[in-house]
Amino acid sequence: MQANKDAQEWMNNQAMVDSRAGVSSARGTYRNRRNEWRRPDTGWIKCNVDGSFTNSNIPSRAGWVIRDSRGVYQGAGQGIGQVVRNPLESELQAIIMAMQNCWSHGYKKIIIEGDCQKAIHLLNRIGLCFHSYNWIREALWWKQKFESVEFQWINREGNRVADKLAKSDILNHNTFCFHHYVPNTITMLLHNDYVISN
Template sequence: MEWRQNGQGDLHWRGTQTSQNIPTGVHRWKRPQYGWSKCNTDGSFINTEIASSAGWVIRDSDGIYKGSVHATGRRTQSALESELQAILIALQHCWSLGINQLILESDCQKAVNIINSKQLHFAFYNWTREIRA
């Protein structure tokens, strides 16, 4: 999933269509355009009794590694909610570092669709509202 904010404050998300049953080939990391950074995120969910976790890697427009983080989030009810939480935590972290020209990528197509308003899911409204804010 990619997130980008243009000069007018619009949010743009882009994800990769994949299916669990069909191999899709090799997906290679692509550099963002000059002046932008890219953050690849992933969420982890075991069960509702264990706090979910999040991880992300940040690289600049030259592909140079700028850091990676692992964080423990709150307990979530599903893998999808863990992915949304990971996106939000990574986004907040990057902004706290002063990275405001940012592309976020995630492998969770359903999260991409919800954030892009292509799919409604009322249970995740608060997560998407925070991500968009």
């Protein structure tokens, strides 16, 4: 029964997005429907983020990577969050962790890009999900701390770097790690994104 409701909610949201796609939105929030990662505009930072959910007994994991308008790596993070109930909450928690990290580095204009379409829709105020209300509210509270934040969806293929970080172990069993230098596990994925985005 719940699966049917979720499916219907997704179809309703998708229909709303499709109807809006014909109308120009602010900087084309839904324009990037391709599989390839794209560089942000000059003056912006793009933070690709992903959450990793195993089950509701194990803390959720997050991974994110920050790149500038030239496609140059600015850092990456991994974190272990709280125990959450489902994959959507895992994605929202990961987005919040990534936003907090971007804010701590002083970035003003950021694009948060993830492959969970439902999370991106909810943060763009398309549709409702009362079960995740507190996560959405916290993400929108963090949004206010920046000059400008955009939430964009990208196909899973274009979000492989963040996905790899979310699923990789954190060094020394820490709960958080910021990588100032490129971790070996994502070197080739970053290189591929850089080449494709040229």
